[in-house]
Amino acid sequence: MNRYPKRDDLRAMSGYHSPQVSVPVRLNTNESPIEPPTEFVRDLAAAVGDIRWNRYPDRAARELRSAIAALHQVRPENVFVANGSNEVLQSVLLAYGGAGRTVATFEPTYQLHSHIARIAGSTVVNGNRNGDFTLSEDEVRRVLTDHQPSVTFLCSPNNPTGLAEDPALIASTVATAPGVVVVDEAYAQFSPHSALPLVNDESRVAVSRTFSKTWSMAAARLGYLIGPTWMIEDLDVVALPYHLDALKQVAGITALRYVSHMERGVADVVAERERLLSEMRTMPLTVWPSQANFILFRPDSTGGARSGGARSGGGPAGGAAGEIGRRVWQHLLDNGVLVRDCSSWEGLAGCLRVTVGSAGENDAFLVALRSAVSARD
């Protein structure tokens, strides 16, 4: 084969893996189980008719940025918009990370923070969360002091563990970080607090948000960042010209007319989440609390977890826990339910993550899970 080698620093890397399997119940990527309102679809179809397809879209996405700014009571100059919040994060890393610079994350957390940082050529340093997945100020201070990162990521609520970061910890991180701090708030609508009040032109903190989860618009690939004016100007330097197509701009503008629909959907998901949590707590599982639309859990290695009739073997720790997690994941899949397998991730041995779905999807999940973790005899 006439392959040409990619960059040396990408040799050991593979792409981002989240299998998209075709199953009846998909609870693996934290999307909303709720369709956008029919009025949204109708308005959008009408707006599509007005797009001038032979012309480039508004490069500055002024109307969309104004609508987002109005939602958060900031100025459009404080809003950067991109193709999903992943592209927002990539833009931040292109502007402030890159070769010779260091990016800090606190694990376990959203995998794409480190992944995109490496692709942008940055060196990644990982701090560690406590056993209960909270984050200590001492650990943050250690990482910031030892490594002087130019970009520090926090994720609140944290994916995949579920809890929002302590607001005091976010504030102290922003106050002491040598570079920029990005608070990834993909699940903000579920959180008791936001870092948005910390954003101003004198600070170095920015908040990223997405339309992919609560807004029921994962298909549109739209995300944004609220940050200081100077940061928005820097991000405009690295963004490709006309990166945000006209269709997406109008989809975002239209979605923002249905805030109350979105908020009702969040309330429904929270009610379902609490139902799932209380059911799951009756099973032989470790279940972590959640302030988001997903739940992290680990089948107990002594609970008789099985799949396909095979009895679980081995002790409670390490590889055995990972193996049981994997087997429960497979059992769920065999029963038509896809969840996220985190069992081989650093710090998450044996753990799975389930997205809160519709009531019917959640019922199917609970039935499949109960059979996966119940002892046979």
Ligand SMILES: *Cc1c(COP(=O)(O)O)cnc(C)c1O
């Ligand atoms: C889902 C998710 C995103 C969303 O990314 P998009 O590119 O906007 O779909 C970003 N950050 C976290 C932590 C997420 O879980």
